[in-house]
Amino acid sequence: MDNPFLALAAPGISGLHPYVPGKPIEELERELGLSHTIKLASNENPLGPSPMGAGAASGVIDGVNLYPDDAGFRLRNALSKRFGVAPEAITLGSGSSDVIDMVARAFLAPGRNAVFARHSFAMYPIYTQAQGAGSRVAAPFPPDHARMPYGHDPSTLLDAVNAETRVLFIANPNNPTGTWMTRDELTGLLDRLPSHVVVVLDEAYIEYVEEPAFPNGLDLLPHYPNLIVTRTFSKIYGLAGLRIGYGISAPDLAAVINRVRHPFNVNSAALAAAEAALNDTAHLTRSREVNRAGLRQLSEGLASMGLRCIPSMANFITVDIGRSGSDVFESLLRKGVIVRPVANYDMPHHLRVTVGREAENRRFLEALAEVLER
Ligand SMILES: *Cc1c(COP(=O)(O)O)cnc(C)c1O
Numbered sequence: 577m578d579n580p581f582l583a584l585a586a587p588g589i590s591g592l593h594p595y596v597p598g599k600p601i602e603e604l605e606r607e608l609g610l611s612h613t614i615k616l617a618s619n620e621n622p623l624g625p626s627p628m629g630a631g632a633a634s635g636v637i638d639g640v641n642l643y644p645d646d647a648g649f650r651l652r653n654a655l656s657k658r659f660g661v662a663p664e665a666i667t668l669g670s671g672s673s674d675v676i677d678m679v680a681r682a683f684l685a686p687g688r689n690a691v692f693a694r695h696s697f698a699m700y701p702i703y704t705q706a707q708g709a710g711s712r713v714a715a716p717f718p719p720d721h722a723r724m725p726y727g728h729d730p731s732t733l734l735d736a737v738n739a740e741t742r743v744l745f746i747a748n749p750n751n752p753t754g755t756w757m758t759r760d761e762l763t764g765l766l767d768r769l770p771s772h773v774v775v776v777l778d779e780a781y782i783e784y785v786e787e788p789a790f791p792n793g794l795d796l797l798p799h800y801p802n803l804i805v806t807r808t809f810s811k812i813y814g815l816a817g818l819r820i821g822y823g824i825s826a827p828d829l830a831a832v833i834n835r836v837r838h839p840f841n842v843n844s845a846a847l848a849a850a851e852a853a854l855n856d857t858a859h860l861t862r863s864r865e866v867n868r869a870g871l872r873q874l875s876e877g878l879a880s881m882g883l884r885c886i887p888s889m890a891n892f893i894t895v896d897i898g899r900s901g902s903d904v905f906e907s908l909l910r911k912g913v914i915v916r917p918v919a920n921y922d923m924p925h926h927l928r929v930t931v932g933r934e935a936e937n938r939r940f941l942e943a944l945a946e947v948l949e950r
Contacts, residue, residue, distance in 0.1 A: 589705075592702060592706060617928075676806060684704055697778060726894075746777050747780070751781070786864070807823075820847070871893060911943040915940065
């Protein structure tokens with residue numbers, strides 16, 4: 577039977593496919609009676625949370641009868657000092673997805689549209705559709721592209737923009753492909769965009785990037801008043817469970833975005849943890865090292881099985897396994913290894929694997945070899 581409330585839902589909601597999160601370890605162990613399972617599915621930090629961040633979060637638990645600081649004064653000041661921007665330029669969110677949603681709620685509506693690339697972050701179409709706005713999906717570079725297979729193509733993104741476009745979403749590096757746009761590609765696109773388009777430059781993985789030619793969105797902000805750069809404490813800082821991220825933009829743009837922000841949208845533990853984690857350089861450095869080594873281990877291991885990976889700048893790698901990703905995902909589950917099938921990203925023959933610690937990566941590679949042999 578059809579759900580009778582679907583007919584009552586706001587425009588866009590009845591056709592909306594909700595986000596499918598990575599499978600939690602506890603759920604898999606409960607369902608299959610397994611133990612010692614590993615999860616390389618949600619791009620979480622395998623080293624755990626920033627110890628300084630986690631310590632600061634525990635330190636404020638006794639005060640949670642009080643509402644958090646709605647302005648996030650201390651964290652916004654810390655970010656302001658760190659990045660050399662005004663505190664008014666910073667929008668705090670319950671995860672950066674909250675900030676991305678605020679942009680959609682502030683600028684999208686029926687009759688308007690958002691532009692983004694195929695195989696990009698799953699929340700862009702969801703937030704867009706929830707506003708009753710249209711999605712214009714740009715073709716990425718083809719799989720045989722010399723420099724950046726599956727990467728964002730600036731010319732198709734620009735072609736997709738029309739008079740009704742209000743938001744352009746770009747993830748750099750992109751999830752689920754790990755691909756990235758160069759500084760020239762990005763600025764070439766931004767220079768040609770009409771001023772009625774707000775650009776969300778989603779830099780959830782930028783702290784992992786070690787490529788010197790990679791464009792830092794914050795350097796572009798002074799030149800592009802319609803740009804908002806979003807970042808998160810969920811990935812390299814290891815604070816995904818606390819939900820905190822932020823956007824940086826011209827203060828005028830931030831003021832409009834903040835009109836739709838929920839009161840107290842960031843909780844006190846998250847505010848304290850983020851402020852402390854910002855200074856946890858030891859955890860940051862170690863996380864980068866483990867990721868660099870793990871990316872190499874995974875790409876070499878997968879290549880030695882004759883599989884083709886998409887070159888990645890992030891903390892995950894996406895590989896073409898030449899058959900149904902969902903089937904291989906299921907077989908890996910039975911071996912206690914959780915990865916991410918990406919059919920919902922239009923990539924039915926790929927799997928996305930988060931970079932883990934050495935032993936976890938090895939266990940994944942061994943399990944995959946066994947599954948593919950059968
Ligand atoms: C993980 C991720 C985010 C942010 O997640 P939050 O936990 O909400 O901060 C944003 N964009 C992309 C592309 C991501 O992969």
